[in-house]
Amino acid sequence: xxxxxxxxxxxxxxxxxxxxxxxxxxxxxxxxxxxxxxxxxxxxxxxxxxxxxxxxxxxxxxxxxxxxxxxxxxxxxxxxxxxxxxxxxxxxxxxxxxxxxxxxxxxxxxxxxxxxxxxxxxxxxxxxxxxxxxxxxxxxxxxxxxxxxxxxxxxxxxxxxxxxxxxxxxxxxxxxxxxxxxxxxxxxxxxxxxxxxxxxxxxxxxxxxxxxxxxxxxxxxxxxxxxxxxxxxxxxxxxxxxxxxxxxxxxxxxxxxxxxxxxxxxxxxxxxxxxxxxxxxxxxxxxxxxxxxxxxxxxxxxxxxxxxxxxxxxxxxxxxxxxxxxxxxxxxxxxxxxxxxxxxxxxxx
Numbered sequence: 001x002x003x004x005x006x007x008x009x010x011x012x013x014x015x016x017x018x019x020x021x022x023x024x025x026x027x028x029x030x031x032x033x034x035x036x037x038x039x040x041x042x043x044x045x046x047x048x049x050x051x052x053x054x055x056x057x058x059x060x061x062x063x064x065x066x067x068x069x070x071x072x073x074x075x076x077x078x079x080x081x082x083x084x085x086x087x088x089x090x091x092x093x094x095x096x097x098x099x100x101x102x103x104x105x106x107x108x109x110x111x112x113x114x115x116x117x118x119x120x121x122x123x124x125x126x127x128x129x130x131x132x133x134x135x136x137x138x139x140x141x142x143x144x145x146x147x148x149x150x151x152x153x154x155x156x157x158x159x160x161x162x163x164x165x166x167x168x169x170x171x172x173x174x175x176x177x178x179x180x181x182x183x184x185x186x187x188x189x190x191x192x193x194x195x196x197x198x199x200x201x202x203x204x205x206x207x208x209x210x211x212x213x214x215x216x217x218x219x220x221x222x223x224x225x226x227x228x229x230x231x232x233x234x235x236x237x238x239x240x241x242x243x244x245x246x247x248x249x250x251x252x253x254x255x256x257x258x259x260x261x262x263x264x265x266x267x268x269x270x271x272x273x274x275x276x277x278x279x280x281x282x283x284x285x286x287x288x289x290x291x292x293x294x295x296x297x298x299x300x301x302x303x304x305x306x307x308x309x310x311x312x313x314x315x316x317x318x319x320x321x322x323x324x325x326x327x328x329x330x331x332x333x334x335x336x337x338x339x340x341x342x343x344x345x346x347x348x349x
Contacts, residue, residue: 010313011063012044014120020046023116023125024058026106028097041314042244047130055130057089059242060123062309068124069165072110074246075126077221079112080161086153087239089128131239133232141272144258147231148276150238151223151254155281158221162248169224169249171208174297178304179204187307192328199335203296206342210293214250214286222249227257252287253294263347270349288346296338303331 021031034049044060061071075091082090091112096103105117115122136143167173179200182188188196211217223230225245231238247253258273259266270288277283306322309315321327 010311012060012120012312014118015044015060015123017046019116019118019121019123020048020058020060022102022118023060023106023114023123024048024050024056024127026096026100026102026116027094027114027127028100029056029127041309041312041318056092057128057130057241058125059128059244060125063124067165068109068113070167071113071124071126073163073165074243075110075112077158077161077163077246078243081154081157084153084157086150086157087131087237088243089131089239089241091126091128094127128242131232131241133234133239136228136231136233136238138228138258138269141268143233144269144272145276147238147258148255148273149279150276151226151273152277152280154223155220155251155254155277159218159281161221163221163246166221167247168219169222169247169253169294169297171204171211171293171297174301175204175207178301182304182307185307188328189323189325191325192332195332196328196335199332199339200300203335203338203342204300206339207293207296210289210342214284214289217250217287218284219248219250222247222251222254224249224253225257226254250287250290251281251283252290256291256294259291259347267347267349270347274349285349288349291347292338292341292344296335296342299331299334299338 017035020035021033024031029048030051031048032051036047038045038047038057040059042065043062046058046060048056048058050056066074078088078090081088093111094114095108096106096114102116107115107117107122109115109124113124113126115124136147138144138147183197223240223243223245224247230240232241255270255273255277259269261269274283306315306319310322316322
């Protein structure tokens with residue numbers, strides 16, 4: 001694998017626990033010395049215990065992934081949702097604390113985004129309240145209906161404004177561009193190149209046709225990565241931890257990843273989700289024809305996502321099979337399966 005020079009750097013090499021605590025101290029959040037690194041491939045996320053008894057989550061953003069404007073737009077959307085009592089962890093205001101010895105190392109990048117200057121930095125970070133929860137019990141239709149209401153409320157707010165800088169999810173940004181990038185960097189092993197390239201091209205042709213068939217497609221502000229692993233459940237219902245993958249796209253993007261199993265099971269699940277969703281937001285049934293095209297885009301985009309971050313030491317550990325021809329042959333087979341799936345009639349709800 002031959003990444004570009006900017007991708008050779010290990011982005012978090014200088015982000016040790018002391019730096020995390022110093023960064024928070026610089027904005028007046030003094031830790032008591034305890035912190036736990038939370039699971040996250042894209043960013044570095046820490047649960048930090050403060051001297052005053054509060055527990056916060058500090059997220060240090062991957063350099064180069066989002067611009068300051070894109071991060072702040074995500075934060076503004078989260079704050080807008082929170083103001084409408086939609087449960088999620090909205091970012092806190094951050095300003096340098098003149099009482100801190102580390103204040104000279106921190107700079108404000110916006111109301112809720114700061115950058116801490118140190119070896120390997122500057123590291124941009126945000127802070128939220130810790131929100132705990134468990135996986136939702138999606139075997140229960142009432143749980144899926146509740147999740148549907150939750151997402152419907154979020155979409156009702158998302159439809160009232162628009163993103164100016166966040167990505168738009170479409171066949172180009174999540175399909176053609178990552179496919180072309182992978183091919184331009186010679187990242188697909190020669191043994192698998194012909195098969196993967198042919199299946200990707202055929203699959204993207206069908207994806208484009210599917211999107212073109214849904215005329216006047218309504219686009220809105222979305223969570224963007226709304227799978228069950230990103231939804232936490234408490235006795236008060238579901239909530240999101242963050243909106244790191246927030247995009248502009250069709251509403252069905254935030255619904256299809258909730259579905260699993262055979263066609264009959266997915267149809268029942270979809271019915272329960274939409275029973276809740278449509279209490280707050282209308283849903284265009286034509287978008288159901290985009291479920292398999294969106295799954296196809298996610299597959300291609302995911303391969304490029306891993307490749308772009310391969311020099312991050314966490315990625316070879318997490319995805320040790322990624323460089324092997326067998327991975328890419330498996331992806332070619334999965335794309336071929338997607339051709340068949342996209343040719344089937346959409347789910348009906």
